[in-house]
Amino acid sequence: MKAPAQAARAEPRAYRWTMPANWWTRNRHYFLYTVREFTALPMALWLLWLLYDIKSAGAGAANFQPPRSAAFIAFSAVCFLFATYHSYTFLKLAGVIMHVKVLDKTVPPRAIIITMFGLWALATVVIGAVLIGFAR
Amino acid sequence: MAEKTITIKATRFDPDKDSAPRLQSYDIPFTDEAMVVLDALNYIKAHVDGSLSYRWSCRMGICGSCGMMVNGTPKLSCSAFLRDYWPKPVTVQPLNNFPIIRDLVIDMEDFMHKLKSVQPWIIRKQELPLGAGEHRQTTAQIDEFKQFSQCINCMLCYSACPVYGLNNEFLGPAAIALARRYNLDSRDQGLTKRLPVIADSEGVWECSFVGECSVVCPKGVDPAKAIQQTKLDTTLRFTLPFGNRD
């Protein structure tokens, strides 16, 4: 009588999944996410340049030449857009991330988002006023 | 009048015969506007090619068996209507980010281990005796965790998460959402027991908030929200004075 074929059957090999290198181009959300994460890089470079500028300015007002080239202004504008985009997405998501309860009632997400944007606007005005004030 | 047809391209893979998955094309009659991708697969299996393998059961979006990639998006095949794709062909593939056992069937043992690791049961310091009746709980208290309790374990979120795709150690959206479901349940006292697993570098901190998990979730669980809220909660516990209470 023939033996059952399964007598020496081992576990079959499953096909291993690998992420394709272009995964982030396959979906609009993935792409926007990658852009959002990427914004950190040019912003970091801009801030490093700022630190260098501050250091040079410390050496003496006479020698200090703030960068004025068109390339730098363009780069700064791009960084400014990136920073705004990153802040905007982050603040919008604050409504999701923060689970705040006041007197046993959950604060609705809209209220959190509006508060966050409000604080952002306030901080912008305050910091802007301080910097411009010191510049005078 | 010619019968309306639709083309289904389905992944075929038999580990004993194939070295890699391939797509096979089937043309089937599209006879009813209410037909879903699952109906198409069932038609193929019953009338065209009996060897096509896939999981399904309830056909009403509650058992979580039939998760597949439909035209590149993770979906429940019982809820993907053919009319939304016709007349273009529909490509049906096994869920991304998982090992493929056969055709459209993936290996979900990893999730089963991760589910157990978050201890998804009520943990109490002192069990209430049955004779004492139920724990009192208000509708408001249920609303705290209700959303996260809707998870049907369909795995679409793991499939959508690029972090999980790149790093299989990541605890993953559904497991963390279920951990939060229990952490927020007023009857549970097991938060400190679950923390080592969820507040781990492979737990919530591996998440970089892509957010695709919540986009594909068919039950509106919003696991991305669960993860980010857990990040905030665990941070506050760590940083605030007297935050690390039971």
Added chain:
Amino acid sequence: MLVIGGGLAGIRAAIAAVEANPRITVGMVSKVYPMRSHTVSAEGGAAAVLRPEDSYETHAFDTIKGSDYLADQDVVEAFVREAPIEVIQMEHWGCPWSRDPDGKISARPFGGMTTWRTCFAADKTGFHMLHTVFQTSLKYEQIHRHDEVFVTKLLVEDERCIGVVAFDQRSGRFDAITAKATILATGGLGRIYAFTTNGNICTGDGMALAYRAGVGLKDMEMVQFHPTGLPFTGILITEAVRGEGGYLTNKNGDRFLKDYVPNKMELGPRDIISRAMITEFDAGRGFEGPHGKYMNLDVRHLGEEVIDRKLPFMRELGREFVGIDIVNEPIPVRPVMHYMMGGVDADISGATPLLGLYAAGECANVGLNGGNRLGSNSLSECLVFGAASGRAAAEHASTAKAVTANPVDAMLWDEARRVESAYLEKTGGDEKIGTIREEMQRDMDAGAGVFRTKEGLQKLTDQLGGLRERFERIKVEDSSRTFNTELTAALELDFMLEISQTIVASALAREESRGAHARKDFPERNDEKYLKHTVALSRGPEDPRPRLEYRDVRITNFKPQARVY
């Protein structure tokens, strides 16, 4: 010990066993991952006496009257006492029961219940209960799960059940899993019918396994048709919709149930309402749709707030599968095969006549539901008898003789060869599995539906015989060992063809109308002759028709009366 099936009854049994005896190991064998078990689709609720104004006696009477007096009354009386304890146990395990303002577990009205005793978790009660027990079961190290393992045969030696032969779907490997006690908790058999609420996995496996091992199948003619299924898909619209106050209206806009169950209206028992709807269809008062006749189930008067709080899943289903918003439009519904009152012959502790074999949940017939089950009794039934059989099996296993390896290896060998040669190595054949299955389903819908006739049942017997012959000539296209779902489909069809014969034979022999079994040629109930359970026993593999025996119904406190609502 073993539990076959990972639904509510099976998991509850496993937990009860290890809580009764922490040193026991329980193997839980399921052909799907447990969260996929069809319990997950149950919606309405679980009945239990929890309120002071309720009483065990009324719950028992409602159940017995609902069963058209075919229920074994001692079983019902034990059940109503255990159900509240189980509901509290579920709550302790984390089940999110919906609550009253004072924080206690809420209850809603349900069909055939004289008071509000159906506890619910919004309208996804089965989903929440299954996930609660499954997730709770993960904390018991003694429960070993065998997921996606398909049982093909019960192992019987010296007139006792010593385990099962099963194959792992992933690797195709056959194994004998031996145990001193085995509990069947495999659920229903809805996929025998074409139009059913049941999922793909509900193929009566456990009933067929027991039947082939010589255990009787009790009251198989009692098939429940739920009044409100969505046309085309058969997706269940829960009775809770009527419990919350929904109206059933015909083509003329009438709440036609006033002519059938005037005192209960939409909250009458399921068998009477299904028959009422079919009668209205036959009289031309039903709506005509692209997928057959239907009635309107109207909840517009309940308002959006109530619907979103109590029936949110129904709103989702309406939107997704019918394209309607139930807040503004009525739901099209028609009677659909839903539940099997009949099943494996088991007693109050789940024990079957075969030593070492137990049964619980929908696959068993312990005598609770008789001729018709009341809505919301099934989820409670799974808990009560799952727990009871778990404890009984654990006790039996702790004192039973060990299982010896010798005959088991030979039996495993035989069974593995049987399946391999019949299916995996089969050549030739000209019949498709899908075609035979679809014909069986259509024939069952026509011949063993809500109303039955002698001619219809006799024709069905012949049709099933013909299908069985054609089944021997099926063509099996998938010879792979890895996750071969054509093999499982063939094995399931084999089970279904066998037990469908018990349904038809039992229905032919019961020449009366009782509960869900309605004979057009015998429209009255006949207590003198038929206050008995039908038990269908196999005559062996050569003869598809069962041998029928009859067993008296056990009456304790409630004498059979006319069943009027």
